[in-house]
Amino acid sequence: MQAPKKPTGEPGNGSAETAHIIPMDTLEPQRWANGRGWTREIHREPAADSPETAAWRLSLADIEDTGPFSPFPGVQRHLLSAAPVPLQLSIDGAVHDLRYTQIVTFAGTAEVATTAVHGRAQALNLMVRSDIRGSLDLLGGDAQLSVSAAFATALVVLDGTVALGGRRLERFDTILPGAEETPLTLQDATVARVRVETAATDATPAPA
Numbered sequence: 001m002q003a004p005k006k007p008t009g010e011p012g013n014g015s016a017e018t019a020h021i022i023p024m025d026t027l028e029p030q031r032w033a034n035g036r037g038w039t040r041e042i043h044r045e046p047a048a049d050s051p052e053t054a055a056w057r058l059s060l061a062d063i064e065d066t067g068p069f070s071p072f073p074g075v076q077r078h079l080l081s082a083a084p085v086p087l088q089l090s091i092d093g094a095v096h097d098l099r100y101t102q103i104v105t106f107a108g109t110a111e112v113a114t115t116a117v118h119g120r121a122q123a124l125n126l127m128v129r130s131d132i133r134g135s136l137d138l139l140g141g142d143a144q145l146s147v148s149a150a151f152a153t154a155l156v157v158l159d160g161t162v163a164l165g166g167r168r169l170e171r172f173d174t175i176l177p178g179a180e181e182t183p184l185t186l187q188d189a190t191v192a193r194v195r196v197e198t199a200a201t202d203a204t205p206a207p208a
Contacts, residue, residue, distance in 0.1 A: 016178040019147070019164060024172035029062070036065040036114075042174050043154060047129065048198065056128045056196045058154055060172060063087065063114055063121040072108030078126040078136040079104050080192055082158060082172075087123070088116035101158065101190060103136055124156060126194055133197040140190045146181040153177075153196045160189025 027040035044057035060082065081087045081098040089096045090113045091106050098104065106112060108127070128134030139145075139155075147155065147164075155175040162169045163185045169175070175184075 016176075017180050018178040019180075019182045020176040020178065021164065021167070021169070022174040022176065024060075024170060024174075027060070032061075036063070036067045038062040038064075042156070043176065045196070045198070054127070054129070055132060055198055056126065056134055056153075058156070058174070058194060059125045059127075061123045061125055063117055063123060066114045066117060069112040069114075072127060074130050075108030075127045076130050076134060077106055077108055077110075078128070078134065079106075080124040080136055081121065082124045082192075083120065083122035085119040085121050086116065087114070087121040089113070090115045101138060101192075103138075105136075124158075124192055128196055135195045137193050137195075138190060139186065139193055141186065142188060143184075143186040145184040145186070147175070147177045147184045148181045149177045149179055151177060152193045154194040155184070156192040156194070158190040158192055161185075161187035162189045162191060 022042055024040075027042060029038040029040050031038055038061065040060045042058040042060060044054045047053050047055040079089075080103045081100055084100045087098045089098065089104065090111075091104065092110050092112075095115065096104055108130075114121075124136075126134055126136045145151070153176075155177070157169045157171055157173050159171065162173075164175055165182050
């Protein structure tokens with residue numbers, strides 16, 4: 001899967017004091033090399049020890065057909081089913097029938113393929129270099145929160161009513177929290193939370 005480069009001037013996570021919003025409608029879709037879907041890159045964070053590679057990246061894929069995923073050696077992948085249509089994946093021979101908001105995690109070298117899709121499926125993808133830690137989980141329901149970079153590396157709106165500091169967000173809009181806490185309101189909402197520890201746990205960097 002190929003994705004566009006990070007937009008010029010977009011702040012890296014943790015580099016800003018205040019939260020940064022990435023609207024979904026500003027992300028340019030790019031066709032997969034195999035023609036079976038589209039990818040919108042939401043954010044990529046350069047590795048401190050190798051700025052030309054990514055420590056982590058977050059993207060949204062539209063999956064229209066069955067077929068294999070591209071391998072990504074040295075990367076851990078977290079995939080969330082982001083549309084209310086069935087999505088079936090084969091991961092190293094094991095079949096996973098994913099419902100909306102279900103998450104699977106697998107190595108970038110795993111043999112992965114979409115084996116069944118009904119309509120246009122969507123997947124939120126977090127790819128993290130194997131020598132750092134990343135996770136993807138969910139926030140849901142009604143809540144009043146104060147979010148900062150300590151709470152989440154990124155937050156992606158999946159459904160419901162979500163407002164950051166009084167600004168209403170749309171589906172798949174993404175928040176990159178800053179050092180300062182910002183009020184976040186959820187009303188019957190589902191939000192994907194990304195957390196990445198960018199300090200390497202291994203002195204030898206893995207390829208991105």
